Amino acid sequence: MAKQRSKKGKWYRELESKITGGKANAGVIGLGYVGLPLSIELVHAGYRVTGFDVSDQKVKLLNRGKSDIDDVPDSAVANAVKGNKFRATTDPKKLANMDTISICVPTPLSKTKDPDVSYILAAMDWVKRHISKGTLVVLESTTYPGTTEDLILPMLEEKGLKAGQDFFLCFSPERVDPGNATYTTKNTPRVVGGITPECTAIGKLFYEQSIPNIHGVSSTRAAEMVKLLENTFRAVNIGLVNEVAVMCDRLGLDVWEIIDAAATKPFGFMPFYPGPGLGGHCIPIDPHYLSWKLKSLNYYARFIELAGDINSHMPEYVVERIARMLNERASKALNKANLFVLGVAYKKDIKDVRESPALDVIQLLAKQGARVKYNDPFVPEIAWNAGSHRSQKLTKAAIAKADATVILTNHSSYDYQWIVDNAKMVFDTRNATKGIRRNRSKVELL
Numbered sequence: 001m002a003k004q005r006s007k008k009g010k011w012y013r014e015l016e017s018k019i020t021g022g023k024a025n026a027g028v029i030g031l032g033y034v035g036l037p038l039s040i041e042l043v044h045a046g047y048r049v050t051g052f053d054v055s056d057q058k059v060k061l062l063n064r065g066k067s068d069i070d071d072v073p074d075s076a077v078a079n080a081v082k083g084n085k086f087r088a089t090t091d092p093k094k095l096a097n098m099d100t101i102s103i104c105v106p107t108p109l110s111k112t113k114d115p116d117v118s119y120i121l122a123a124m125d126w127v128k129r130h131i132s133k134g135t136l137v138v139l140e141s142t143t144y145p146g147t148t149e150d151l152i153l154p155m156l157e158e159k160g161l162k163a164g165q166d167f168f169l170c171f172s173p174e175r176v177d178p179g180n181a182t183y184t185t186k187n188t189p190r191v192v193g194g195i196t197p198e199c200t201a202i203g204k205l206f207y208e209q210s211i212p213n214i215h216g217v218s219s220t221r222a223a224e225m226v227k228l229l230e231n232t233f234r235a236v237n238i239g240l241v242n243e244v245a246v247m248c249d250r251l252g253l254d255v256w257e258i259i260d261a262a263a264t265k266p267f268g269f270m271p272f273y274p275g276p277g278l279g280g281h282c283i284p285i286d287p288h289y290l291s292w293k294l295k296s297l298n299y300y301a302r303f304i305e306l307a308g309d310i311n312s313h314m315p316e317y318v319v320e321r322i323a324r325m326l327n328e329r330a331s332k333a334l335n336k337a338n339l340f341v342l343g344v345a346y347k348k349d350i351k352d353v354r355e356s357p358a359l360d361v362i363q364l365l366a367k368q369g370a371r372v373k374y375n376d377p378f379v380p381e382i383a384w385n386a387g388s389h390r391s392q393k394l395t396k397a398a399i400a401k402a403d404a405t406v407i408l409t410n411h412s413s414y415d416y417q418w419i420v421d422n423a424k425m426v427f428d429t430r431n432a433t434k435g436i437r438r439n440r441s442k443v444e445l446l
């Protein structure tokens with residue numbers, strides 16, 4: 001293949017000099033788990049950042065110097081606002097002053113499990129109406145291969161603009177892992193793919209100012225696929241280990257012991273752990289973007305569908321195991337049993353309950369007549385059985401009164417020794433009680 005010659009024109013040179021001279025205005029559309037940490041990193045890199053969101057409430061909160069994202073402290077937002085480095089707005093007209101626009105809006109599934117790209121289209125409608133010449137647009141929302149080129153590019157070209165010359169368009173997947181104190185937006189390497197080589201080059205330059213490790217790929221489609229490979233890899237391996245957990249139960253084996261032992265192999269094995277199911281805005285959703293796209297090409301993505309099937313049945317499996325535990329250990333039925341659930345967030349030490357399997361487990365338990373109460377230090381209120389329920393105090397009496405305590409999320413703040421010592425019996429879906437004196441006649445593991 002002939003190597004494409006780079007044609008760096010007037011708009012490229014102008015944007016390059018603004019970025020390297022610390023004079024670029026960076027816009028971020030969507031100020032959630034992805035967009036807010038990114039905005040703060042861009043501020044730290046020296047950009048003047050404007051955050052755009054449809055939520056008036058969120059915009060007001062941020063402009064008061066407050067954060068609603070666990071990983072971003074209030075002080076980071078307050079300092080950025082005070083130093084005139086960050087403002088949030090609901091006014092799309094301000095996009096006209098932006099040199100770069102990063103789009104970080106949600107990409108959920110529709111009720112029929114098809115990609116819902118309506119948020120991207122709504123954000124792009126703003127961009128299309130207000131973009132100025134010479135702007136870099138980067139889509140960060142996770143989506144199927146082809147979205148940037150097939151949906152976004154035509155919207156901008158409609159205005160008579162040419163990609164790589166009059167504007168620059170890239171896809172760069174966000175990899176942030178909420179609650180992960182080791183890897184943040186700043187120190188997680190980033191992948192960038194542009195519509196043309198000039199788009200990739202300027203996209204890389206933009207992110208290089210704040211993130212040291214940038215990896216360029218040949219196209220926006222390639223960058224979109226990278227993210228789906230990463231998250232499908234997780235979904236499939238979690239599906240595999242969840243099935244191994246079910247198999248180990250049949251075989252009378254402790255799956256956690258098996259995984260720990262297998263993980264001593266220094267090559268060719270990477271431990272994944274079973275649990276009550278998948279949660280969050282990424283792993284349960286993203287692989288379906290890929291399988292949906294493949295269906296349109298007459299290809300059935302078998303691994304994705306199988307893993308999705310196993311993972312989505314884990315809440316039912318957990319309920320079956322709790323029922324068996326009550327029956328075998330206390331001759332009790334699930335119906336009218338008092339259960340105390342610990343943790344409802346989809347993973348430890350965060351407040352996010354999107355797609356949390358804990359909500360499915362609780363709903364299924366309640367459907368079978370169990371009387372469920374819950375505690376989660378991060379989640380004050382959740383809904384089930386058409387009612388709203390508040391997090392209960394974690395007291396000795398509450399634990400001791402319950403027929404069983406069920407650990408669904410392994411928050412670090414829980415004192416697991418105290419829980420096991422005071423509970424009648426414990427069903428632990430996360431191996432959270434590992435490393436404490438656990439009385440095997442009291443604790444049952446997934």
Ligand SMILES: NC(=O)c1ccc[n+]([C@@H]2O[C@H](COP(=O)([O-])OP(=O)(O)OC[C@H]3O[C@@H](n4cnc5c(N)ncnc54)[C@H](O)[C@@H]3O)[C@@H](O)[C@H]2O)c1
Binds near residue numbers: 035107175
């Ligand atoms: N949460 C994660 O861990 C994570 C990690 C990597 C990638 N992603 C991907 O990043 C994207 C964003 O996810 P998130 O978790 O930050 O979502 P989020 O729900 O936390 O935040 C999205 C924000 O966008 C705003 N918004 C919605 N429509 C808008 C519009 N038309 N214009 C302006 N603002 C709008 C919402 O009000 C909200 O503040 C998704 O595609 C997701 O798959 C998420």
